[in-house]
Amino acid sequence: MGQILEINGLTKAYKDVTSIYQMSFTLKENKIYGLLGRNGAGKTTLMHMITAQLFPTCGDVKVFGEEPYENTRVLQQICFIKESQAYPEYFQISDVFATAKSIYPNWNDGLANQLTQDFQLPLNRRIKELSRGMLSSVGIVVGLASRAPLTIFDEPYLGLDAVARGIFYDRLIEDYAEYPRTVILSTHLIDEVSQLLEHVLIIERGELLFYEDAESLRSRIYSVSGSSEVVETYMKGKEVIHVEKIGSLVTVTLLGKKEENNKKQAESLGLEYVPISLQKFVVDLTTKSREKVVKGQ
Amino acid sequence: MNHAWNVTRMHLRYNSIWLYMPLIVLFSSFFINLIIAVLSDVPIYTGGVASVYLFMLITGLLTLRNTFSFAIGFSFRRKDYFFGTFLMVAFVSFSTTVLLALLSYVENNLTNAWGNELYFFHLPYLNDGNVVIQACVIFSLMFHLYYLGFSISSVHRRFGRYGMMILLIVSLVAGSLISAIITYFHWWQIIFTKVIAYSAFQLSWGIGLLTIFFILVSYFMLRRATS
CATH class of the missing domain: 3.40.50.300 (P-loop containing nucleotide triphosphate hydrolases)
Structure with missing residues (x-):
């Protein structure tokens, strides 16, 4: 093509x-x-x-x-x-x-x-x-x-x-x-x-943050929720897009790797696994990018 | 050139402004003057025909505002837009010239100033010479005024309001400087005498050169203009 x-x-x-x-x-x-x-x-x-x-x-x-x-x-x-x-x-x-x-x-x-x-x-x-x-x-x-x-x-x-x-x-x-x-x-x-x-x-x-096949991307974006200690353990080594804390409950938006079984890993730790929409991913990703600029990273 | 012709056709869709409106104003003015001439005992020399030239200037100023962004947005090349517009101006100027020259002939040769000493289309100095000479003067004046307006708006399109401001300041300073020099050396009388010595036809060649300058300015401005 x-x-x-x-x-x-x-x-x-x-x-x-x-x-x-x-x-x-x-x-x-x-x-x-x-x-x-x-x-x-x-x-x-x-x-x-x-x-x-x-x-x-x-x-x-x-x-x-x-x-x-x-x-x-x-x-x-x-x-x-x-x-x-x-x-x-x-x-x-x-x-x-x-x-x-x-x-x-x-x-x-x-x-x-x-x-x-x-x-x-x-x-x-x-x-x-x-x-x-x-x-x-x-x-x-x-x-x-x-x-x-x-x-x-x-x-x-x-x-x-x-x-x-x-x-x-x-x-x-x-x-x-x-x-x-x-x-x-x-x-x-x-x-x-x-x-x-x-x-x-x-x-x-003005920068291209992301360019990927939509189907593949949809299968990789998800969020997990649970207590902060367990979520922090789960987050290690993963690409975190967004973190949201409400009391002791933490919800994290992640970009998983294709080959990993993210759902199984999350559920084995007792975390709630939810696939997220493309819109939610774009919002979280661009918010993260803006926060980086504000923090001067 | 095919797409330049498509640009001309795009302009032709607005024939009410390009063609009909100036003629409506012109003939309204003519008929009002004719009524006055019928009621009056003295000869009437009127500049009502100037409305056509004024329309060309205004159309030149407004063309880009009305159609440039649309044309570029619809995948026309800037070059095609420029040449298509040029064709349109040539068509409008030519058809209006034929009409005005014809009416000048009718007024001067066939109706003895419309039977009421109304000098509307055949004016002293501007309409001296035969019909062909008159047509050349009318055509060059129409083209000149259109591209005066068009070049000004193309500077605005290319450089925005700051560009226009600089153009205005430079024009004012240059004009004042030239005027001051002419006044200082008492050249006004000499210049007027020399200009009047030329016929309108001869002067039309002079403004023709200026028109070419305006056309070139417009072309190079539009080549780098954005939508």
């Missing part, structure tokens, strides 16, 4: 802050990636650099083996749907779709029409008259109907209710199964998308 994105030593520094620092990773084709992290972690900056909408301070970005900047071959294969996408205010929804159709070679009118009906979008309504949810739906229609080999969604469903989000997930999976492409999904609703993701990238303070 080929690589479609290669990032090497990527840094974006502003006058008083570094948004992305020495980041390197690769993405393979036809996979769904979750780009996760807290607000201000650098996700949007990273996506802007991948799509050549922002210039790196140093480092390389190669998409489909080429620099994306001013490169039509590359750019027309990338569809980046962002929450902050600006639209010409005089445009109607139909104008947005027509413009998208003119740039994305794989654009599918049938899918666009079906999604327009699913999200009940009035094609002749002006963009400036749309609600936040409708605006998000427009982005989702463009993102899916473009069938771009690299499709990036950055918080695509702001203002959408649970039903509409469900439609998005269903259509994404259906169309992805039929027309595989690489999808990067950046969102805070991690639990909702957790089952869609094949790989997870976790970013915090």
Whole structure:
């Protein structure tokens, strides 16, 4: 399976802050990636650099083996749907779709029409008259109907209710199964998308903290609870992500090793073993990272 | 160039602002002046046609704000955006020029100033010469004003408000300095005499050079602009 994105030593520094620092990773084709992290972690900056909408301070970005900047071959294969996408205010929804159709070679009118009906979008309504949810739906229609080999969604469903989000997930999976492409999904609703993701990238303070196969990661993250002495004994030699104390009860979030039987070990010591969600793991991991910075470690 | 044409089509979707609005204002002004001319005994020379040029300047200032982020966000290259916009400006300037030159001809040659001594489209000095010469003046003025606005907003897009502030300060200082030098050496009279000695057509070549400068500035600013 080929690589479609290669990032090497990527840094974006502003006058008083570094948004992305020495980041390197690769993405393979036809996979769904979750780009996760807290607000201000650098996700949007990273996506802007991948799509050549922002210039790196140093480092390389190669998409489909080429620099994306001013490169039509590359750019027309990338569809980046962002929450902050600006639209010409005089445009109607139909104008947005027509413009998208003119740039994305794989654009599918049938899918666009079906999604327009699913999200009940009035094609002749002006963009400036749309609600936040409708605006998000427009982005989702463009993102899916473009069938771009690299499709990036950055918080695509702001203002959408649970039903509409469900439609998005269903259509994404259906169309992805039929027309595989690489999808990067950046969102805070991690639990909702957790089952869609094949790989997870976790970013915090401009650095890539974690990059792993989602299935493997889900099997390794768990928490144990029990009395502090027993938990401390259990924690020795393990990767502790987060510790929470309530009275004498201690709950620890851990990242286990694949080959270890973490559940058996914990239960043999009388500890309560609970697999945790990806969202809980991301929260604990990024909190730990911030605490480290505060403590100057 | 295919995607540059797609950018032009994107602009064409906003034809009400690019094409119809300036004409609505222009003809509203014309008909008001015509009514006054009918009721009046004296010849009327009016600058109502300036509204078209003002529209070009304002459109130049607003184009980037309206469409640049959208175009870049929708995977257009900056170069395609620039050339697609250039095509649009050329199309609007050309079609408006044809219309204004035609109306100037009708006013001057066919209707004897609309039968009521209303000089709206055919003004002294600006509309001297044959129709082709007049068209060149109109076209170069429209292009010039559009790219004056466009280059200013492209500096803003590239360098933000601090860039604009520096541009403003530098322009003010340079303008004041030049003005002070001209005043000190009593050159104003000489300059005016020399400028007036040229026809509007000759001057249009001069502003053409300035227009090329604005176009180049816009191009290089946009090449490094972010969405």
